[in-house]
Amino acid sequence: MTESGAQLFARLEPRRSLKDVEPRLFPDDGGPDHGEVVELYGTEGTGKTELLYHLLCRCVLPVATGGLEVDVVFVDTDYSLDMLRLVSILDSRLNADEAALRLCLSRLLVVHCSSSSQLLLTLHFLETSLSSRPSLSLLLIDSISAFYWLDRCEGGASVAKQEEKLSKCAVLLGRLLRDYRITVFATCHAMRRSWSGPSSSSSSDYDRPYLCRPWQRLVTHRLLCSRLEAASNMAATAGGSKEQRRRQVFTVHCTSSSSSRTKAYRSSSFCVTDGGVEFI
Amino acid sequence: MVVLREGMCPGLDEDLVRDLRAADIKTVEDVVSSDIEELAQRCSVSYKALFAIRRVLLAQHTAFPVSGADLYEELLSSTAILSTGNPSLDKLLDSGLYTGEITELSGGPGSGKSQVCFGVAVHISYHLKQSVIFIDTTGGLTASRLLQMLQAETSNTEEQMEALQRIHIFRLFNIFSLLDCLYSLRSGGLQQVSVGGGSVKAVIVDSVSAVISPLLGGKQNEGMSLMIQVAGVLKTMAKDFNVAALVTNHVTRSGSGELQPGLGVSWSHIPRTRILLERVERATPVSHSSMRSATLIKSSRQPCHIKEEFDLQWGSRSKEASSGKRKLDETDSG
Numbered sequence: 001m002t003e004s005g006a007q008l009f010a011r012l013e014p015r016r017s018l019k020d021v022e023p024r025l026f027p028d029d030g031g032p033d034h035g036e037v038v039e040l041y042g043t044e045g046t047g048k049t050e051l052l053y054h055l056l057c058r059c060v061l062p063v064a065t066g067g068l069e070v071d072v073v074f075v076d077t078d079y080s081l082d083m084l085r086l087v088s089i090l091d092s093r094l095n096a097d098e099a100a101l102r103l104c105l106s107r108l109l110v111v112h113c114s115s116s117s118q119l120l121l122t123l124h125f126l127e128t129s130l131s132s133r134p135s136l137s138l139l140l141i142d143s144i145s146a147f148y149w150l151d152r153c154e155g156g157a158s159v160a161k162q163e164e165k166l167s168k169c170a171v172l173l174g175r176l177l178r179d180y181r182i183t184v185f186a187t188c189h190a191m192r193r194s195w196s197g198p199s200s201s202s203s204s205d206y207d208r209p210y211l212c213r214p215w216q217r218l219v220t221h222r223l224l225c226s227r228l229e230a231a232s233n234m235a236a237t238a239g240g241s242k243e244q245r246r247r248q249v250f251t252v253h254c255t256s257s258s259s260s261r262t263k264a265y266r267s268s269s270f271c272v273t274d275g276g277v278e279f280i
Numbered sequence: 281m282v283v284l285r286e287g288m289c290p291g292l293d294e295d296l297v298r299d300l301r302a303a304d305i306k307t308v309e310d311v312v313s314s315d316i317e318e319l320a321q322r323c324s325v326s327y328k329a330l331f332a333i334r335r336v337l338l339a340q341h342t343a344f345p346v347s348g349a350d351l352y353e354e355l356l357s358s359t360a361i362l363s364t365g366n367p368s369l370d371k372l373l374d375s376g377l378y379t380g381e382i383t384e385l386s387g388g389p390g391s392g393k394s395q396v397c398f399g400v401a402v403h404i405s406y407h408l409k410q411s412v413i414f415i416d417t418t419g420g421l422t423a424s425r426l427l428q429m430l431q432a433e434t435s436n437t438e439e440q441m442e443a444l445q446r447i448h449i450f451r452l453f454n455i456f457s458l459l460d461c462l463y464s465l466r467s468g469g470l471q472q473v474s475v476g477g478g479s480v481k482a483v484i485v486d487s488v489s490a491v492i493s494p495l496l497g498g499k500q501n502e503g504m505s506l507m508i509q510v511a512g513v514l515k516t517m518a519k520d521f522n523v524a525a526l527v528t529n530h531v532t533r534s535g536s537g538e539l540q541p542g543l544g545v546s547w548s549h550i551p552r553t554r555i556l557l558e559r560v561e562r563a564t565p566v567s568h569s570s571m572r573s574a575t576l577i578k579s580s581r582q583p584c585h586i587k588e589e590f591d592l593q594w595g596s597r598s599k600e601a602s603s604g605k606r607k608l609d610e611t612d613s614g
Binding site: 043044045049060073074078079080082083084085087102104105106107108109110111112113114117118120121122124125126129143146147149150152153154168172189190191248272 | 341347581
């Protein structure tokens with residue numbers, strides 16, 4: 001495919017690396033580099049969305065307030081983007097500066113997709129955005145598993161047909177990652193695949209990846225999110241007073257398996273406040 | 281999956297569609313994903329023409345990216361918060377139901393989900409003077425109950441009738457008619473309904489689990505797929521038309537014996553806010569007590585697990601209604 005000189009330049013020009021986006025989450029010197037994919041995996045209520053917004057804010061904030069000042073594309077597959085929550089997190093970091101808020105928000109591009117075919121077409125379309133905006137370094141997909149059941153039903157009995165659409169999207173993503181050297185963060189809702197007895201409320205049931213192989217091969221960092229149930233005593237003792245805020249603690253286990261390094265692990269915990277995620 | 285047809289875009293004539301089909305290119309996705317040079321050679325058509333067709337098809341069928349700043353502006357001007365009419369619930373929901381989102385009320389039988397939904401419908405139609413769409417899948421909605429709640433708000437029969445007219449009721453008992461109804465509402469039905477009264481501000485589905493849970497389970501995927509379709513159309517309707525979607529759900533017991541909302545893990549990501557309703561256990565059990573407790577189990581705005589207690593009869597504030605209430609309790613035990 002022919003491309004103009006400007007496009008070639010935009011493609012080859014190095015985009016901002018996101019290695020330092022959140023050093024507390026990833027193993028030492030192991031943040032997501034060019035062309036790597038981070039998957040946030042967990043059930044509902046484990047803090048994935050908060051973590052995603054935290055990383056998103058870190059990317060769009062100006063360098064003066066501790067951000068990376070890069071452009072971000074947010075692919076919203078299940079209409080779950082909570083703009084008001086995002087703005088309240090940005091506000092708390094920017095100290096209610098209207099103009100700066102507008103500038104940060106203008107670095108964000110939001111696309112809604114309603115099916116995996118539309119996701120595929122949108123990724124093709126985004127290729128033109130990628131070549132015309134060299135500051136675009138991050139593609140956020142929330143969530144990559146939104147069409148799982150729709151595809152499974154459409155594919156009928158053959159597993160290959162069920163996974164076909166997501167596989168095509170994954171292959172295309174792989175090409176965009178290689179050609180344009182961007183980074184991808186994606187959330188994936190966990191599901192329990194098999195019923196293994198009444199005593200199995202442990203998180204190990206929920207770790208198993210279930211999306212198609214091409215997607216699994218793309219993922220280099222896997223963040224397993226879970227919620228600690230240890231705070232149940234606080235509610236009983238505090239007596240339900242208004243000031244008592246049950247500080248829910250969330251944990252993240254990061255497994256990094258990029259090709260250049262051996263597998264590395266890191267665990268961290270955080271809780272959620274009005275101003276966003278606070279690591280413990 | 282959009283199938284290629286002639287006339288979809290300039291340059292796509294019948295012959296070209298036939299040649300493409302012969303080369304195993306049947307849908308728009310196939311055109312967009314394939315190698316244009318190779319395809320041009322195989323179908324003996326100029327590379328430039330095919331490239332232009334690809335670009336037009338792509339522009340026609342992709343979702344258009346919006347800048348975050350524009351999205352935020354739009355949201356600020358169009359989002360509304362609808363009070364539920366019950367101050368304890370409003371406290372849990374951070375002042376009320378937000379438009380553009382799905383809020384879920386779950387609870388066991390007799391926990392008051394339907395009563396809360398009626399209260400919300402009456403409050404929005406009478407106090408806020410806006411239309412409400414109420415989709416009843418359990419058969420629990422009666423106009424006489426709505427009238428009774430309205431009579432507690434005002435004794436002017438004209439106002440009562442006007443408020444009743446703003447509540448539009450659909451009775452459906454299976455998932456396919458639910459999907460039909462939602463799709464037709466989304467493609468023009470909502471505008472039709474709002475002619476005459478105020479615009480539609482809320483869509484209440486009581487209950488969404490009654491039509492979905494019979495389809496779940498077993499080895500088939502259709503039930504899950506239909507559930508996700510319902511969720512999808514509710515969300516797009518809420519977002520595109522700025523309505524608040526309120527759904528009710530049943531409860532099940534988790535592995536550790538706790539009460540949790542039904543419909544499983546795949547549904548748990550769908551609503552933005554979830555509230556669990558329970559009967560209040562008192563030391564001296566009073567039969568037909570109308571106290572309920574509501575727990576916030578999922579929210580993006582408040583810390584979770586805050587509990588509020590409220591009286592279901594809060595909506596009926598009239599003084600002489602004590603005998604009426606007792607009668608209601610007797611008949612309402614189902």
